Amino acid sequence: MADLLVKLYGLPPERAVVGVDVRRALPPEKHAVGAWVGTMFGPRWASEGSVAFSGHPIGCHIAIARVVRPGPASPDPGEPHSNGVLIGFACWDATARGFFGPEGVADAWRRKGVGAALLLQCLHAMRAYGYGYAIIGGVGPKAFYEGVVPVLEIPGSSPGIYQGLLR
Structure with missing residues (x-):
């Protein structure tokens, strides 16, 4: 799985997803x-997400499906997801600086624009942080990324930074 290069200047606008x-x-x-x-994607991605939380700014973005409940908005205002359900996440600057990923969306929410919205929000955040380019490392669904932003495959980039990963 090769890495992809994304030019961060001239990105398409961020996208909204209804609900x-x-x-x-x-x-x-x-x-x-x-x-x-x-639970959804395994301990390796959870580890990368944890690292993304340690950045300033935090490099983890989330997608929350709004939940309409009768009565008070939340029975427990201290509950992090009391007003919605977590359905996706995406990270940047996790495994390496300037890298986007990992990104995951719950099965029921795939092909509804959630992944594209997360990707674009992260890439715009990287641009605002000062990056000119982003690397999407070890890409699986190349067609997904090509459908959202212009990408260039980096020759000779597989296995890239993941070479020798402890399994």
Whole structure:
């Protein structure tokens, strides 16, 4: 799986998804997000997400499906996801500076624009942080990325920074 290069100047605008809030995660959400990522996508991605939470600014963005409940907005205002359900996440500056990923969306929410919204929000955040380019490392679904932003495959980039990864 090769790495992809994304030019961050001249990105398409961020996208909205009806019924979904896409935003940068907050520090008190670290454990809830990490537990969800670990359950849905495994411990390696949970580890990368944890590292993204240690950055300033935080490099983990989340997608939350809004939940409409009768009565008070939340029975427990201290619950991180009491007003919605976590359905996706994306990180940058996790495994290496200037790298985007990992990114994951719950199966039921795939092909609905959530992944594209997360990707674009992260890439715009990277641009605002001062990066001119981003690397998407060890790409699996290349067609997904090509459908959202212009990308260039980096020759000779596989296995890249993941070479010798402890398994």
